[in-house]
Amino acid sequence: MKEMPASHAYRLPEPGPIVLVTTALNGKPNVMTMGFHMMVQHAPPLIGCVIGPWDHSYGALRESRECVIAIPTVDLAGTAVDIGNCSGDEVDKFEKFGLSPLSAQDVGAPLIGECLANIECRIADDTMVETYNLFLLEALRIWIYPDRKERRTLHHRGDGSFTVDGEIVDLRERMVKWRQLPD
Secondary structure (H helix, E strand, O other): OOOOOHHHHHHOOOOOOEEEEEEEEOOOEEEEEEEEEEEOOOOEEEEEEOOOOOOOHHHHHHHHOOEEEEEEEEEHHHHHHHHHHOOOOOOHHHHHOOEEEEOOOOOOOOEEEEOOOOEEEEEEEOOOHHHHEEEEEEEEEEEEOOOOOOOOEEHHHHHHHEEOOOOOOOOEEEEEEEOOOOO
């Protein structure tokens, strides 16, 4: 074994695919790239995510109390990185990156038409924002693009490199403790 700095812990228990978070404030949509998120609970479905005051989306999320978490696929990898390298206070990212903003049903933030899935969310708990920049979001509605050919997602390794989803290992028959969960 070789030791690595504890400050690199974020590189190991990777939380899931890179996501795009959309917000809207005063009719102006924005999108940011996010890698620090996690499922917190099944019912109601809660997603924890870290968005700090250094992100332009932070103010819009705090004020509007709603957002969309969009799941891009590997064909949008360059776009997802580029979105994270500019600020919505300086550029219209939907226009710059050719993304299609679609109307959501329950929130004012737009869905992203090019993404595999979009999750409409509202803030369920913001008591940890001041200390940890951690928002707990309740998933209200999920939209899936069922005919999308590319379905592989992108996972950040914490150092500018990424892993792409690959082979699926199906062990559902062994998950006897969790059979009560809906498909």
